[in-house]
Structure formats: structure tokens, C-alpha cells
Amino acid sequence: MPSMVWLRSDGGDVAHPVLVTARQRAGAVTWQLPYELQARLLFELERTLCPDDTAAAGAGDAAACEGADERSAFSLHVSTACAAPLRVQLRVSRPDVWRLPFAAAVSVYASQAAPRVAHYEFAPEQRSVRVVASSASGACALLSVQNYSCPIAQTLADAATVGQRLTMVHSGAVEVMRREFPRGFFVVALVFPTDEPCRDAPRDDDDWLWGDAVLRSEPPRDVADHAAKDFSIAVGVALTRAQYALAAGATLLLFLSFYVLFGALVLAQRWPPFARHVRPRAVLAPREPAGSPSGAEAEAQAPGARRRRGSNDTYDSCDDSNSDEEYSAEPAERAAPTEHTAPTEHTAPTEHTAPTSQATPAVDAATSERTAPAPAPLTDSQGPFGLPAAPRLAELARRPTRTLRARSDRYLHTLYTVAVFYALPVVQFVIAFQIFLNVSGSLDYCYYNFLCAHRVGALSDFNHVVSNLGYLLLGALFMLQVRRRRRRRKRTPRHRDYGIPAHYGLLSALGAGMMVVAVLSASYHVCPNRLNFQFDTAFMYVLAVLIMVKIYQSRHPDINARAHATFGVLAALIATVVWGVLGGGRAFWGVFTAAHVFTFLLLSLHIYYFGQFRLEKESLALAASELRKGARPAYRARLALLVLGNALNWLLAGFGLLRQSGDFAGHMLMVLLGNALLYMLFYLGMKLAHGERLRWYAWALLGGAAAAWAPALYFFNAGSSDWSTTPALSRHRNHECRVAQFYDNHDLWHMLSAVALYLSFSALLTWDDGLSAVKRTEIPVF
16 A cells, blocks of 8 residues: 655745655656646645556566565655745545445545545456446536556646546546456546636736736636545446347347338238238329330420420429429410329229220320420419419429439439538548547546446447437338339339329438438547537538428429528528537527528528529519408418417527527537427328328327337437537436447437337328328329
8 A cells, every 4th residue: 555645835936835755666756835736826736656566567577576664664755945934734644435346436635735546456357347337416526537557646737738637517428348457447536626617717917918918917726625525436337248249139139120121011912801901002104005105205305395494383483493303294274184084082092093095195104204295274362372272293293203213312413422522521520539538538528428428449439329220220221111102102103193193212311311411420429529519410401301302292382492592501501500500699690580580581482482582673562462462371281380380480490599508519409300200290180171181000100100209209308418518417327328328318319219219210100091092183282
């Protein structure tokens, strides 16, 4: 057991200090009194001398110290250059606590003048242990884990350069690996003279720039009041390799079970009793006569076919795009009307094929699937922009199927491009962060849940990385479902006058977005901090926006947003989030709140008038004239949605302005997810209000999604760290593992939200299946 030396001087100054040199077998160390600690002078100190066996660690001769007295011999040499007489007091004692027991807490008392040192030696079977320190005191402290060697760093300046360290107020923890400290380690508890390193308190002197930079004045040195703190230190068990394998394997099996279930359902469709309950109720396209052209040939050979540069027969106000492969048949006034006769029993559990006869001309399959039919006559207009009074899907789905498919696929291709260029630098960046953390030893750079962070190799927080596996596997499974449905639709094409237009590219983008979320979230959790926060949320924004775009596209195929415009808006959102987190303040929150409210009002007008409203003088005049008339609104359902949406966004904007949280990224995610959830509930409610029935499996998916979202959001709000505050305060939210001694609240959010997103996307894929045999002229738009 080593000795502790306490020294006190009643005189001297920084220029002429008292120098005390301690010589012992392990080496020599020198102290001075008084000494300066962050602009404060201390006239007393207490230090723990090195144990003798630490000398063997440097010399490599373990046998040299065997049999030596535990309490080593040492000598003290005191000298000073001060001419005035002074008195130095000295006391030598043994530490109350030296060896840390395993799985038992010990209490130590430390102050800024007297740090405390304790030692732990690994048992032969131990590969790693977790050191946990707690305190009821609110003083700021530094917990340092150092190699078992001499000298022991017992000042704040020295401890900031060796071993592993972290700041703490009430709790702190660190996992220590045997391979890094083969002979055991020291735990050193030090107390800061101020709370600034832990609480990021502002400087009291408002004129520091004038005093330091202009007048070059030195800050006053005050005699310090001794800050002190009680610690409870415990060394606990860390997980074994078997526990790692069990937890990771169980996670993998959990998400692979969804693949097994999907395969079982696919095979069950071959069983006639089950197939009757899931068989599509759709109207198939007429059979293609032999020798007829198909695909692009039919479109190219259609009379009057031309490259689209402008259009008067759709409500698409963005027809000036020259990047779409769009063709159309003759204009409305020149096209001959075409009518198809088909069965009207929408509940028959079979797929129908529209018959042909002499009274009804045969319909070419390629033309039926890929060429737009003649526009149905518009209903009487009751408002500006020539809009119909009761719009139906047929009036907003006049684009050729090939055009809608190309637009939808462009979402997937754009997402791939953005993901590659975004994810590659992210991975490089976080790898550099992890290397820097391992080399520097400072655990304040990364905001882990240190009470439930399990190391594997170079990764300091393996569990928060592997828990993102659900996004990857379930996103791939959803893309597989979409691909299977798309291939089935290609083998047995549907009649283009029935059902909701398919948007498989956009649906596949949702699945691909989940997979990108897995990569980016795992990258973020390698070293979560204030500099890479956007990695965790960027593609969550993408998913929330794509959900709203998909729902809107179902009933507005012709006037939906283009992929490049959607991702341009997302880029602006991410830039705003970065600004809000790194430079947010009262001015930013005021500007953002005003922009939030104004943007949603403008978007509401655009949605209400089916994309015909623009921020122009004529559009504003027409909208204002309708408002002045005070007439009954033409589209009450749309108005109800927009009123609810504006109320929600005004509440969120006001909440953000009043709170002004440092986590602006979380606020933006709450806004986008709130709007996506509201739109899903509105769409479902309007389907039921219009008498549209969901298939039983769509109800099952919605119920499962709701059951997964509820606990997922709870665990998300519970959290386990907070990068918007200081590392020491973030540790207040650290907690023990919740499941299998491996996963915490945020891990459960990862897994449950992955399941919830998958089930939600599957519901979006299937909840309009009941309309497959309903003519588009009978499907309402809302």
C-alpha cells in the first residue's frame, strides 16, 4: 500500500515557491507551494505516492520487487528561493481506500487540493470490467483511469493527457479492457475549482475581450475555497463473449423471422382456402391481339403522338419539364372517346378481364396500359382555375402509365445518388472520430450511454450500432415485397381505368431510405456528438417527407411533386437544421417560426387548389376574391385537412419558439413526423367516410404499426444521452441496460421504430387494394 503526503505552506508566491521533491524506488516527483489552479492559488496539497511495484512495470523485472515492504521507503527534500521565513507542515498517512473490490462500492472523498487514487487488479478470468462512479454532490469532477505505472497523474493538467477520462457531476462510467491495462489500473478522482467544464457556464466578466486583448491585463488570482466531493466507486462485471453473441444473434433472428413470415404467407397463397381471402380483386387489361405493337412502340405509333412540351388536358402545372420521357395521345378536343365495359361486382374474389365485343371496340393491351385515355368531360366549375366541383381520380390520372412510372422511379434513382454521396463521407468522418477517441482517451468527445455501452474491437458502443440492423433487413424486405408486386402486375397487367395508379418507384424509395437510415444511424452512433448529429436524422426527414408525398400521389398522380424538387426541399431543411443547431438563437427561432407558418400557409393554398395556385398576382387575386365572397367552400374535406394541418403546425411552431431547445434537429423531426402521422390518419378517415373498405391484412398491418409506434415513441422520448448539453450533464440521462443486459432505451427505439416503419410502409402498399375493381371515375379525390 502506498503512502499519502499532505503538505501546507503559510508563505511563498508563484515566483518564489516552496519546492518539495519526493524520491522513492519508483521514481521522483516534485511539487510546489503555492501552485496555480485555473487562476487560483492553493497553499496546500495532498498526493499519493507510487507503489514500489510500479517500478517493475517500467524496468520489466517483476521479481525485483517481490518480498518488498508494501509501505515503501521514500525521502522528501524541501527548498525555497523565498528570503522571508515561512513554515511548511507535513503529514504522511495511508489511504483509507486503496484496492477496489469487485462488485462492491467504496466511498472516497476528494477535493481540488487532494485527489483520490485507488487501484484495481484484474482477476485471471476477467477480460473487461466497468467502473461506475456516482455522487450526490453537484461539484464538477474528472474521473481518470490510468495505467498502473509511475508517476500517477494527480493534477487536472496531467490527467488530461493520460489514460481514459471523463467529466462528471452525478454519475460517470467507463468500460476498461484488460488488453489496454494488463497489470490493472488506477482510478483517480479529481475536483474542478469551478463548474464551467461540466455546465458550460458563461464567463462572469462581460468585458473579457477588452481586458485581455486590448489592455493585456492578467486575470486576478484568488485564494481558492476548497471544492470537495464525495464519490462512490464500484467495479462491476462486463459482458462475456457469449452474452455478446446471444444478444446480437437474438436480434438477427428477430428480424429474419419477418422474412420467414413473409415466405410462409407467399406459400400459403397456393392453398385455396387461404388464397380466397388474399386474392386480388382487380380488373385485368384486355388481352393483346397477336401482332400488335407493344410498349414504347405503341406510344410512338399512336396518332398525333408528340414529345410533351405543354398540356391543356391535365391539371399538372409543371408541364414545362423537359427531363421526363413523356408522350401523350391527341389533345382532348381531337381524341375520340373510349369506353370500356367491365364487371361492377367489386367484391368478387377473382381478377376480372374487361370483355370486348362489336358494341365496345377491343382495347389494345399496350395502349390500355401505357397510353392515356381521352380525358373525361370536366364537371361544372365552382371556383377559380377551372377546377371541378367534385373531382374524381380519373381527372387527375390522365398521364400515360409510362410517364407516371418514370416519375415514380426517379425518386428511387435520386435517393440512390444522394445516399451514395452522403453516406461515403459520413462513414469516413465517423471512423476518424473513433480513431481520435481511442488515441486521445477523452470520453467527452462522444455522447454514449456509458452505463450501457459495450465495446467490440475498436467500436466503443457496439450495441447502438447493431440495433440498427432492423432498418437494414426490414427495408430490404419491403423492397422485396414491392418488387414482387411489381413483377406480378407486369405479368398480369391491370386495366388502367380501374384502381389507384401504382407508384412502385416511390414505394421502393421508402424501403431504400430505411436501409440508408440503418447505415447513417449506425455511423452516427460510432461517436455521437454535436458535430455529426445530422447523420442520425437526415434520412428520417427523407422518410417522413416521402410518406406524405406517397399518400398525396395516390389521389393526385398528375400533379404530384417531382423528385428533384422534393429532394431540393429536403436539402434546404437539412441546411436549416445545421444552422439551427450550430448557430441557433432568439433571432433564428423568430425567423424560422415565421418561415414555418408562412410556408405551410402557401403549401395549403397549393394543395387546396390542386396545384394550380402560384405565388403570383393573378393567383393571389383569385384566392382573395373567393375568400371575400364568403361562399361555402368547394372542397370541404381538403379544407378540413388543411385547417387541422395548420393548427398542428402553428402549435409546433409556437412550442418551438417558446422552448427554443438546443436540439433543433429533434424539433424538426417532430414537425415532419407529426405531419406525416396526421396525413395518414386523415387519409384513413376519408377512406372510411367515403365508404372505401380496407382488406383485412391492411387493418392487421395498421394495427401492428400502431402497436409498435406507441412504445417506440416512448423509448425515443426517454432517451439515454443528450448531445445538446455538456458531456457531464448528458450522463444524467445514462441508465442501465433494459433488455438482456445489452440494449437500452435508444436501442429499443431503433428496433421498435424499424418494425413500425416496415408495417407502416406495408400498410401504404396495401390499404388501397380494395379499390382495384373500382373505376377511377368513381374514386373520390381528397
